[in-house]
Amino acid sequence: MPSREDILNAKILVVDDSPDNIELMEEILREEGYTSVSSTMLPEQVCPLHRQHNYDIILLDLQMPGLNGFQVMKGLKEIEKGGYLPVLALTAQPSFKIAALEAGARDFISKPFDLLEVHKRIHNMLEVRLLYKELAQYSKTQQELALHDALTGLPNRRLLEDRIETTLQHASRNHHKAAIMYLDLDGFKAINDTYGHAYGDEVLKIVAQRLLATSRKEDTVARLGGDEFMVVLGEVNSLADAQGPAAKLVEAVSEPFFINDLTLRLSTSIGISIYPDDAESVESLISIADYALYEAKRGGKNRFCATSASPAQMVPPPKLELVPRRR
Known part of the structure; x- marks a missing residue:
């Protein structure tokens, strides 16, 4: 009262x-x-x-x-x-x-x-x-x-699908393309298993911040759950317009994570689908990006892949490190 x-x-x-x-x-x-x-x-x-x-x-x-x-x-x-x-x-x-x-x-x-x-x-x-x-x-x-993920504050899957639908409608009206980038963290399970979920949660929050900082204001950055994220790009002209941002995301995630007295490292793999080249529905675009993500993982991780292009070769994924943090 x-x-x-x-x-x-x-x-x-x-x-x-x-x-x-x-x-x-x-x-x-x-x-x-x-x-x-x-x-x-x-x-x-x-x-x-x-x-x-x-x-x-x-x-x-x-x-x-x-x-x-x-x-x-x-x-x-x-x-x-x-x-x-x-x-x-x-x-x-x-x-x-x-x-x-x-x-x-x-x-x-x-x-x-x-x-x-x-x-x-x-x-x-x-x-x-x-x-x-x-x-x-x-x-x-x-x-x-x-509509938002409780840990990171990012849009969750429910809001994400609505954002994708809006992006596709806008792209269709303006005769543009759109890109779906499906991200999965490489080595995240090892962090959870070795240091516990508290450290894993901190990593996820830092990843969310890095994805937001690397993306455009008009892009949608969402967490699907676990260590899976998605970035939606509007107003792209071709796959090449998504490959540049994908490379920046891979680079951003590969930076060291300083948590308490530890320095942790992991990487990300990304699958890309393009509207309307690959599909026109939200479900199909997500499914195709998921498959491209699988191909990026199979190709060595720490890279991005689109089903219509060969995986981009990136620096091999660094191993998980335990390094005392300098005071």
């Missing part, structure tokens, strides 16, 4: 065409301890202000010249699509109360103001609003976790 401090720090907007009413409401709120209170007498400013500041509650007078409160709420609904409309209606007309609730207001305050009623209704509505925001953030976090 939101704390009292959270409630008192909530962002509040007072909307009324009467300066006396605004002054009175601001005084009520300040005396109660609210710290972030704004106001306007111009109803047409409410929506732009809410887009900018995302208020936790809007105390909205229903009877104003120009745009009335009902029209303002209609605009706010466009901003809060599928969300919680943070409007507390202010009205001196009993007949407007039900109409305000039907229009989207969460509650109302009658004029002239009753001090106890004002405090209670504002507090209760802010409590609900802030709780709703907490739940929305939690839901967003859970969704992020469902």
Whole structure:
């Protein structure tokens, strides 16, 4: 539940065409301890202000010249699509109360103001609003976790397939090609078996950082699970445009890994498939890249391979080393 401090720090907007009413409401709120209170007498400013500041509650007078409160709420609904409309209606007309609730207001305050009623209704509505925001953030976090690898923070297979599909659609529209690079680490099992999974996890996190640093911002770098990764390149013209990045990835992974007092070494093998040359579906492209990866492994590891080209010859893979790290 939101704390009292959270409630008192909530962002509040007072909307009324009467300066006396605004002054009175601001005084009520300040005396109660609210710290972030704004106001306007111009109803047409409410929506732009809410887009900018995302208020936790809007105390909205229903009877104003120009745009009335009902029209303002209609605009706010466009901003809060599928969300919680943070409007507390202010009205001196009993007949407007039900109409305000039907229009989207969460509650109302009658004029002239009753001090106890004002405090209670504002507090209760802010409590609900802030709780709703907490739940929305939690839901967003859970969704992020469902689409990203917990260890490296990279997109997982579920998000990867969607990213590949988007890349292929973009390539098709713009008459470009796309490349799928399937990576598997050489010698990773030896690290896990020799030093334990904690060291293996650190290696995986460093590999993820190196792949991101070596790739373009518009490329997708994902972890499929275990020691398997995938890099998706958009807007390539030929296989040659993927071979250069693949060579850089092989080189980046072969750099030493400094973890605690150890210097560890391993390499990577990469299989490449090209859209639409090799296939046009996500599943087929992944399958072909997987087969090319197998060929790279069979050809000696620490290299990349495409099924339509002979494996690129790289430096032989270095052996796993245990070297005291210099202090």
